[in-house]
Amino acid sequence: MTGRVVVARRRPTRVWAGFALPGIGWLIAFFLVPIYAVLAVAFGQIEPLLKTPQPAWNPLDWDYAAMGRVLDRIVGGDLGTVFIRTFWFVALALVGCIAIGYPVAYFVARKAQRSRGILLALLVLPFWISYLMRMLAWTNLLQLDGFVNKALGWLGLMDTPHNWLDGDWPTVVIGLVYGYVPFFILALYAALERIDGRLLEASRDLGASAFSTFLRVTLPLSVPGLLAASVITVLPMFGDYYTNTYLTSGSPRTGMIGNQIEYYLRGSSQPQTGASLVLVLMAFLFVLMLYYLVTTVRQQRQAER
Amino acid sequence: MSLLRSDRASSRRSSRRGSRGRAHGLAVVTWLYVLWSLLPVLVAVRISLNSGKSRSAFQPMSFRWYWTDPTLSVWHDDSLQTALSNTLTLACLTMLIATPVGVAMAIGLHRWRGKVSGAANGLMLLPIVTPEIVFGVALFLVFTQVYKGLPGGITTQLLGHVTFTLSFVVVIIRGRLAAIGTQYEEAARDLGASRFQAIRLVLLPLLGPAIFASLMTVFATSVDDFVISSFLSTGASTETVPIKIYSGARAGSTPALNALATVMLVVTLVAVGLAALAMRMMNRRSSGTDGAAVGLTGMSI
Numbered sequence: 001m002t003g004r005v006v007v008a009r010r011r012p013t014r015v016w017a018g019f020a021l022p023g024i025g026w027l028i029a030f031f032l033v034p035i036y037a038v039l040a041v042a043f044g045q046i047e048p049l050l051k052t053p054q055p056a057w058n059p060l061d062w063d064y065a066a067m068g069r070v071l072d073r074i075v076g077g078d079l080g081t082v083f084i085r086t087f088w089f090v091a092l093a094l095v096g097c098i099a100i101g102y103p104v105a106y107f108v109a110r111k112a113q114r115s116r117g118i119l120l121a122l123l124v125l126p127f128w129i130s131y132l133m134r135m136l137a138w139t140n141l142l143q144l145d146g147f148v149n150k151a152l153g154w155l156g157l158m159d160t161p162h163n164w165l166d167g168d169w170p171t172v173v174i175g176l177v178y179g180y181v182p183f184f185i186l187a188l189y190a191a192l193e194r195i196d197g198r199l200l201e202a203s204r205d206l207g208a209s210a211f212s213t214f215l216r217v218t219l220p221l222s223v224p225g226l227l228a229a230s231v232i233t234v235l236p237m238f239g240d241y242y243t244n245t246y247l248t249s250g251s252p253r254t255g256m257i258g259n260q261i262e263y264y265l266r267g268s269s270q271p272q273t274g275a276s277l278v279l280v281l282m283a284f285l286f287v288l289m290l291y292y293l294v295t296t297v298r299q300q301r302q303a304e305r
Numbered sequence: 306m307s308l309l310r311s312d313r314a315s316s317r318r319s320s321r322r323g324s325r326g327r328a329h330g331l332a333v334v335t336w337l338y339v340l341w342s343l344l345p346v347l348v349a350v351r352i353s354l355n356s357g358k359s360r361s362a363f364q365p366m367s368f369r370w371y372w373t374d375p376t377l378s379v380w381h382d383d384s385l386q387t388a389l390s391n392t393l394t395l396a397c398l399t400m401l402i403a404t405p406v407g408v409a410m411a412i413g414l415h416r417w418r419g420k421v422s423g424a425a426n427g428l429m430l431l432p433i434v435t436p437e438i439v440f441g442v443a444l445f446l447v448f449t450q451v452y453k454g455l456p457g458g459i460t461t462q463l464l465g466h467v468t469f470t471l472s473f474v475v476v477i478i479r480g481r482l483a484a485i486g487t488q489y490e491e492a493a494r495d496l497g498a499s500r501f502q503a504i505r506l507v508l509l510p511l512l513g514p515a516i517f518a519s520l521m522t523v524f525a526t527s528v529d530d531f532v533i534s535s536f537l538s539t540g541a542s543t544e545t546v547p548i549k550i551y552s553g554a555r556a557g558s559t560p561a562l563n564a565l566a567t568v569m570l571v572v573t574l575v576a577v578g579l580a581a582l583a584m585r586m587m588n589r590r591s592s593g594t595d596g597a598a599v600g601l602t603g604m605s606i
Binding site for chain 1: 328331332334335338339341342343345346348349352360361362406407409410412413414415416417418419421422425426427428429430431432433434435436437438439440442443444445446447450451464465467468471475479480483484500525528529531532536546547550551562563566569570573574577
């Protein structure tokens with residue numbers, strides 16, 4: 001304890017603040033200011049002739065009319081359908097991620113012995129493969145004369161080839177699972193690997209079967225990791241607009257919130273509506289983002305103690 | 306280490322008690338997953354070697370879509386080549402800026418105690434939890450409404466990529482800093498090194514594996530990014546490989562798209578392989594903990 005006091009005196013805090021300064025400045029200029037720009041545009045005005053946004057930088061000048069219109073369209077309007085659809089896609093994809101990811105992460109973290117190293121390498125491999133290349137691969141497989149239809153016909157499950165890329169929601173959900181499950185698995189793996197093996201041994205020594213040890217010890221201990229892994233996969237999924245567009249040739253039947261945001265900002269020039277939608281999305285995800293921040297800071301503190 | 310050993314012992318015992326069957330089932334599920342996750346990509350690579358135009362079936366192999374075809378191959382189609390060079394330029398520049406800024410920020414945040422540093426730490430973590438589309442929209446609006454003087458395209462894309470990857474570097478380096486502790490640097494200081502000498506001669510070499518892991522992560526993240534590049538792209542000359550893949554699939558395209566993706570894949574894997582090799586050599590000399598694990602767990606919390 002005294003050692004720490006001496007050391008603290010030796011390190012003037014100003015030097016360390018100086019180290020962090022370029023990074024902080026960068027994040028203020030290119031993260032905080034941009035986020036504030038979203039607010040200023042959403043609550044600003046539209047130039048009547050050119051239809052360009054006139055951001056309101058002073059919060060006292062904020063005009064909430066555009067946001068009101070967007071909220072009206074969400075509550076029982078056309079945008080509401082899109083929000084609900086997005087929610088369902090993400091929820092189903094998360095269920096898929098847990099169903100596939102938990103057994104895999106559990107096996108590699110706790111059961112695999114000789115195959116562990118090679119399995120870990122193979123689990124990390126998708127990180128180095130571009131996300132869109134992995135989606136491109138699925139568009140190859142799902143073509144009308146592609147391997148998926150061929151395999152289904154060969155197995156006798158389907159007589160006529162089905163056009164999977166024509167706006168089917170299962171294609172989108174499977175695509176989301178395929179895209180995000182590697183992230184889920186690695187996050188969960190890190191948590192499962194940290195579980196103290198002595199606790200499991202104690203459970204076995206006290207007479208619990210392997211299955212009830214899993215159910216009563218491993219599973220409860222893995223809940224925080226499961227939550228963190230879910231948050232880290234769900235957050236990007238809510239903002240996804242390319243997976244569904246790519247796998248359904250942009251069918252409106254599978255449109256998500258991200259598509260609407262992209263459309264209002266780039267497709268048609270109504271940045272005010274787009275910015276308002278971004279704010280609604282952020283408000284919606286706020287709790288999840290906060291959960292991640294709090295748990296991460298807590299872990300950092302523990303690691304540095 | 307002892308944790309690992311006790312874990313092994315317990316699993317050995319459990320297999321003796323007859324739970325091997327269950328672990329067997331899990332092994333099958335795991336290998337099936339690995340197959341499912343990688344097989345489609347291998348099929349896509351094979352299709353890039355087709356000699357015909359089919360994007361769904363295997364045809365006799367050729368390098369037509371890489372360079373033989375005089376107009377449509379990656380080598381001869383200007384737009385594909387531009388996309389490739391844009392992506393690589395962007396990734397290398399992002400790496401060169403984000404890594405040093407991030408390493409300095411990690412060291413600073415790790416040691417600087419106080420209320421402001423807590424806020425700075427929260428600010429650093431925010432980009433990780435922000436969905437990419439929010440990031441893309443925010444940057445798009447800020448470059449069209451506030452920083453209007455900046456040339457669009459690669460400059461703004463670079464600024465966006467650095468912002469997006471900076472936090473990954475800080476998280477990875479901080480994980481390693483916590484593991485290193487302060488004793489080595491203190492020893493150097495006691496032996497007469499100045500503060501900056503201690504950082505340069507002691508701390509940075511100890512951080513080596515984590516810095517390599519950061520470089521790889523930044524490179525892969527930048528190369529992979531679609532949303533930010535797309536929101537900040539100003540036209541055909543500022544397209545990247547992911548944008549090309551995304552827009553190419555709608556208009557009836559050729560296996561040249563697969564070839565482009567494959568080239569990118571090979572470049573990334575070679576870069577990662579070289580970095581891993583360099584890391585292993587450094588590890589052998591300094592016997593630090595494995596940086597691959599740092600990079601791996603750094604990405605996921």
